[in-house]
Amino acid sequence: MESLDTVLREARACRLCAPDLPLGPNPIFRISPLAPILIASQAPGTKAHLSGIPFDDASGQRLRDWLGVTPDVFHNPANFAILPLGLCYPGKRAGGDAPPRRECAPLWRDRLLRQATGLRLTLLVGTHAQTHALGPGNMTDRVRDFRRTFPSVLPLPHPSWRSTGWMRRNPWFEEEVLPVLRAEVRRLLAPEPGQTANP
Numbered sequence: 517m518e519s520l521d522t523v524l525r526e527a528r529a530c531r532l533c534a535p536d537l538p539l540g541p542n543p544i545f546r547i548s549p550l551a552p553i554l555i556a557s558q559a560p561g562t563k564a565h566l567s568g569i570p571f572d573d574a575s576g577q578r579l580r581d582w583l584g585v586t587p588d589v590f591h592n593p594a595n596f597a598i599l600p601l602g603l604c605y606p607g608k609r610a611g612g613d614a615p616p617r618r619e620c621a622p623l624w625r626d627r628l629l630r631q632a633t634g635l636r637l638t639l640l641v642g643t644h645a646q647t648h649a650l651g652p653g654n655m656t657d658r659v660r661d662f663r664r665t666f667p668s669v670l671p672l673p674h675p676s677w678r679s680t681g682w683m684r685r686n687p688w689f690e691e692e693v694l695p696v697l698r699a700e701v702r703r704l705l706a707p708e709p710g711q712t713a714n715p
Contacts, residue, residue, distance in 0.1 A: 517630060518627070520547070520549065520631045523547075523627050523628055523630075523631055524547065524631075527543055527545070527603065527624050527627075527628060528543050530543055530603065530623070530624070532619055532620075532623065533604060533617045533619055533620070536607075536617065537604055537605065537606065537607065537617075538605075538607040538608075539562070539565050539605055539607075541604050542560075542565050542568065542604055542605065543603035543604055544560040544564050544565065544568060544569075544570050544600070544603060544604070544605075545570065545598055545599050545600060545603050545628065546570060546593050546596070546597055546598045546599075547597050547599060547628045547629075547631050547632050548593040548594060548597055548631075548632065548634075549631060549632065549633045549634055550593065550594040550634050551593060551594060551595055551596055551597040551632060551634055551635065552595070552634055552635060552636045552637065552704040552705070553595065553596050553597070553635070553636070553637045553638075553639065553701065553704055553705075554596075554597045554598075554599060554629075554632060554635050554637070554638045554639065555570075555571075555579075555596055555597070555598045555599070555639050555641055556599055556600075556601075556638055556639060556640050556641060556645045556648075556649065557570075557571075557598065557599070557600040557601070557641045557642060557645055557674075558600055558601055558602065558613075558615070558616050558641070558642050558644040558645055558674065559600045559601065559602035559603075559604070559605060559606050559613065559614075559615075559616040559617075559644075560600060560602075560603075560604065560605045561573050561575065561605065561613060562605060564576075564605070565604070565605035569591070570598040570600075571590075571598070574677065575674070575675045575676050575677075576590075576675075578675035578679065579641070579675040582672065582675065582694055582697060582698075583697065583698065583701050584697075584698035584701060584702070585701065585705075589705065595705055597632050597635065599625065599628055599629065599632075600616060600645075601616040601620060601621045601625070601644055601645060601648055602615075602616025602617045602620045602621070603620055603624060604617070604620070612676070612678075615644060616644060621648065636667075636668070636704055637667060637668065637669075637670065637700060637701075637704060638668065638669045638670070639669075639670050639671075639672055639697075640658075640669060640670070640671045640672065641672050641673075641674055641675070642655070642672070642673065642674030643655045643674070646658055646671050649669070650665075650669075650671075655671070655673060656673075656682075656686060658671040659671050659672060659673060659686075659689065659693060660686075660688065660693075662693055662696075666696070666700075667700060670693075670697060670700075672693075672697075673689070
């Protein structure tokens with residue numbers, strides 16, 4: 517298997533879609549063989565593009581609330597791997613960000629995931645990630661039926677501002693899904709006997 521350093525270096529240097537990216541290429545992701553939880557998302561937003569930090573925006577704050585973790589815990593690569601379908605900000609489309617570039621996942625996703633050897637739970641965040649992993653389907657139905665794929669996979673809505681209205685219309689998400697998600701995150705991030713917790 518190729519080394520982690522090689523894959524990281526090549527993925528971060530990727531310029532395949534440069535002519536089509538309005539802000540230019542800036543691959544943003546995080547892969548570690550230590551992380552037990554993968555956040556499979558769609559693509560970085562503008563704030564993440566500018567800072568180089570995944571989920572460095574209001575969506576990230578909401579996602580951390582859903583997970584029940586602090587920013588320090590969330591951004592520790594020993595806790596969470598973060599791999600969007602498109603590694604770079606794809607630009608705008610009517611109503612929000614454009615979909616992730618189609619060229620990206622076939623080129624990088626499998627190579628990067630082979631390095632994430634400690635994964636035990638994959639969170640499919642948003643419709644794009646769910647469709648890629650599970651095929652066509654309805655996001656709300658998948659989240660409601662999360663126990664079908666749990667504990668290895670758990671579908672979630674995208675934590676954008678649109679999820680506020682979605683959560684009001686679907687109160688079962690806070691009542692039934694989030695307690696299970698937070699409990700599983702606590703379990704997976706708990707230190708093994710004789711070890712200290714990841715900060």
